[in-house]
Amino acid sequence: MRMVYKVLAYVVAGLVMVQAAAIAFAQFGLMAWIEQGGTLDAAAMQSDDVSFTGVAGYMIHGMFGEMVIPIVVLLLLISSFFARTTGAVKWALIVVVTTAVQVTLGLLADGAPALGILHGAGALVLFGSAIMAGMRAKATGAPAEDASTEPAAVPVS
Amino acid sequence: MTSSRGRRVPRVWVPVLATLVIVVPLTWMWQSSRVPSAYSVMDMGYPDYGGGPQPSTSLAGHAGHGTLSHTGHTMAPITDLVTDPNRPADVRVDLTAASAGVHVGGREIAGFTLNGSTPGPTISAVQGQLVEVRLTNASVSDGVTLHWHGLDVPNAEDGVAGVTQDAVPVGAEFIYRFVADQVGTYWYHSHQISDPHVRGGLLGALVVHPRGERPSxxxxxxxxxxxxxxxxxxxxxxxxxxxxxxxxxxxxxxxxxxxxxxxxxxxxxxRLVAIDGTDVHQPTMIESQRxxxxxxxxxxxxxxxxxxxxxxxxxxxxxxxxxxxxxxxxxxxxxxxxxxDLLSYGTPAALGFEPARAVRHFDYRIGRRPGFVKGRPGMFWTVNGHLYPHVPMYVVRKGEVVIMDIENRSGVVHPMHLHGHHVVVLSRNGVAATGSPWWVDSLNVDVDESYEIAFEANNPGIWMDHCHNLEHAADGMIAHLMYEGWDTPYRIGGPSRNQPE
Missing domain, CATH: 2.60.40.420 (Cupredoxins -  blue copper proteins)
Structure with a gap:
């Protein structure tokens, strides 16, 4: 289970990278499209087929941010209960809380763009916490994952 | 050994319990968000009486014709709420709906047409005329209806699949009849799977001219x-x-x-001379404003x-x-x-009713939170803190004056549309309206805005009260206004695959 925890932690970090890449791709794509005469307004933004290079970035960012990452992060938290690694639950909780903050900021920033500043910075915090979680699993060493072969953590009296 | 085993048992169970603490509520939320394959809007959510009188009968009576509710009182089916069937039509229109490629801006997109075009033909009538529209579905595979957006038609003519009628399947037809009492600009559109249908062009304009000579x-x-x-x-x-x-x-x-x-x-x-079909009282010239x-x-x-x-x-x-x-x-x-700002545009005039007489005071608070809707996880809109289908059913009686507070804390603008009624804006963010009576059927409720609106409950039936960003409606941003004593025989889902949003 420790391996699952570790993999999930790195998957979260990887997804955060995807998020950054997707939104940058979309943003530059949009800029280039507007430079070439494209016009964007609310109605066009919501339509299914505004097509410019990078438009998928917005879709990916929204879908990963609101659905995929929260689900993976919950799985990470569950796996942390079984990981038997010092600090696993703590780091998983940090990742959960940071993710919750990120999702909230991402949604609120629609109405208060300045929150986007925190959202961007928060991504680095989330990325760092996920990496830390993954590295904790490694640093503790690797006793076998099967609980039966693991030394009891409580002294036998 | 005993003490050792006694201390090891919790160690095994703690992670399992912790997992259950996460998984069980999620499963419960998922399960409670699922809807049956066929259900009545009467069974959705919970009744909200807005502080007004409550019925002595159960609301969920389920009409056949004049069925009895659980407590033995008669509930009338909304299919009775039609225009006088003996009165001949003054304006007859045949509309044939079809799935078709739509050519726009040099491209073709998959869409819909009415009589071969989109938008469909503009329907024109003179105030007081009876309009009869025969809708034929030539090839819209999911079925189709027509809703008369902004016209306060009798409930059975409102065109909402699964609430006021069944979706019209391919090869079938449906006849709508209503008296065009309200002068002004309106439109019609499909209210079956409305988001893709309206996007694809299943819509058209409807204009009701005043009697007498028209301006040149x-x-x-x-x-x-x-x-x-x-x-x-x-x-x-x-x-x-x-x-x-x-x-x-x-x-x-x-x-x-x-x-x-x-x-x-x-x-x-x-000058802005009319809003949602209602004339603005003494509109002034607008020069440097949008x-x-x-x-x-x-x-x-x-x-x-x-x-x-x-x-x-x-x-x-x-x-x-x-x-x-x-x-x-x-x-x-x-x-x-x-x-x-329409709150202060034009000059005041009589409303025709007294909002201070209101006997019901409803809240329509819009929020957003993660959860499940129809079994799907995601970020969804809430009405008074609840996700679809646990949304309020606003209950009124005919003749009552109703006040509703709409508040948007969801971070996104919502165009709120109440079927079958026109509402007047009393105040926004606590600031009273000082201009012309601001009558609407579609109200732009922007982020962190709150509106106090009022209306007369004078059109019995079961009416949708939803966001007209139809994508939001499809995600469950729907409530209903229902008149006590009325029930619908129609079902969301079911053999007709009714899906109003």
Whole structure:
């Protein structure tokens, strides 16, 4: 289970990278499209087929941010209960809380763009916490994952 | 050993319990968000009486004809709420709905047509005429209905699949009959799977003219619709040209059929003479301000053709109506930064009813949170803190005056549309309305805004009260207004695959 925890932690970090890449791709794509005469307004933004290079970035960012990452992060938290690694639950909780903050900021920033500043910075915090979680699993060493072969953590009296 | 085992047992169970603490509530939320394959809107959510009198009978009676509720009281089916069947029609229209490729801006997108075009034909009537529309479904595979947006028709003519009728399947027809009592600009659209249907163009304009002689200037319908990503007016990109002589006054009936608010501005002075079909009392000239027309809403503008050239009215940046005979200015005039505030536009006039007499006071608080809707996880809209289908059923009695507080804390604008009624804005963010009575059927409730609205409950039946960003409605931003004593025999889902949103 420790391996699952570790993999999930790195998957979260990887997804955060995807998020950054997707939104940058979309943003530059949009800029280039507007430079070439494209016009964007609310109605066009919501339509299914505004097509410019990078438009998928917005879709990916929204879908990963609101659905995929929260689900993976919950799985990470569950796996942390079984990981038997010092600090696993703590780091998983940090990742959960940071993710919750990120999702909230991402949604609120629609109405208060300045929150986007925190959202961007928060991504680095989330990325760092996920990496830390993954590295904790490694640093503790690797006793076998099967609980039966693991030394009891409580002294036998 | 005993103590050792006694201490090891919790160690095994703690992670399992912790997992259950996460998984069980999620599973429960998922399970409770699922809806049956067929259900009545009467079974959805919970009744909200707004502090008014409560019925002595159960609301969920389920009508056949005049069925008994659980407590033995008669509930009448809304199918009784029709226009006088013996009165002959004055205006007859046949509309045939079809799935078709729509050519817009040099591209073809998958869409829908009515009588071979989109928008469908404009239906015109004179006040008081009985309009009869025969809708035939030629090839819309999911079925189709027509809702008369803004017209307060009898409930059974409202065209909401699964609430007021079954979706019309391919090869079948449905006849709508209503008296065009309300003068003004309206529109019609499918209310079966409404988001893709309306996006794809299953819509058209409906204009009710006053009796008597009409003004001499041009009277132009401008249906703004975005096909795919292409903005159009009356189905065409760019400019809609309207011939007019200098000095003439044109009436532009602008209809926003999209999911988002649309800015409107002009290089000439203009007046906003009607909102959602209702005349504005003593409208003043607007010069350096833009309008914001909410999704589903209509504005009638009066524009005087300047002595030289033509007046250009922008419907967003991409499309415009150009009125005049001279050479129009080719460039888009700069969009004014200031938006006309309808709270203080025009001058006060009698409302025709007394909001202070209100016996019910409803809340429609819009929020957003993660959860499940119809078994799908995601971020969803809440009504009074609840996710669909646990939404309020606002219960009223005929003749009552009702006040509703709409508040938007969801971070996104919502165009709120109540079927079958017109509502008047009393205040916004606690500031009382001081202009012309601001009657709407589609209200732009922006982020962190709150509106106090009032209406007379004078049109019995079961009415949707939903967001007209139809994507939001499909995600569950729907509530209903129901009149005590009425029930619907129709079901969401079921053999007709009714899916109003």
């Amino acid at each position: 200037g041009p009277d132009v319908v401008a249906v703004a619709h975005t096909y795919g990503s292409t903005r159009t007016v009356n189905g065409r990109t760019g400019e809609l040209r309207v011939a007019a002589r200098p000095g003439e006054t044109a009436r532009l009936r602008v209809i926003n059929t999209d999911n988002q608010p649309m800015p409107i501005w002009s290089d000439s002075a203009y 309008l914001l027309l909410t999704a589903g809403g209509r504005y009638d503008l009066e524009v005087a053709v300047p002595a030289s050239g033509a007046a250009r009215v922008q419907l967003s940046r991409a499309t415009a109506v150009v009125v005049g005979s001279g050479r129009p200015s080719a460039s888009v005039p700069p969009q004014p930064s200031s938006v006309l």
